[in-house]
Amino acid sequence: MSTGRMAIAAALAAALALPATAQAQGSMEKCFGVAKAGKNDCQTDHSSCAGTSKTDGQTDAWISVPKGVCQKIVGGKLTSS
Template sequence: MNKQITAASLAFAFGTAIAVAAMPVAAEEKTMEKEKCFGIAMKGKNDCKAGAGTSCAGTSKMDYQGNSWSFVPKGTCEKTASPTSPSGKGQLAEFKEKKA
């Protein structure tokens, strides 16, 4: 089936779209009455991470030691279902895909 795309069919599509979009959620118009609020950005999303007196923030973390890749990712991956994985879950090393 290959429907012809014509001016008439597009006008119909818009008409239907207007009708469909007009139906929902009574509160929607109200949500438009918002204002931009500055100064509430997530941390790290403002222009400068460190304010006065915080120049040494983070120094105790010693994160930048990650040159060893002997460890594998540990997280929620192994809880995630995967039909191509032999165990049925995501795996932390490469695996041969089986047919899903």
């Protein structure tokens, strides 16, 4: 396969994946206070990188979970405390 065709195929694959990615993000929510130390998904009030929470259940650290699941987890909150 030529380089041009490979580029077109890659662009087409990326374009087809966009709706699925947007839909997946829309069905997720941040769940605060349940991440294990070092396993948070993104920044906290005290750090700017994923995986940098210092303690289990750190109240400003979050993980992405399917909508509705956070409220079923002991200690899970939809906002940081």
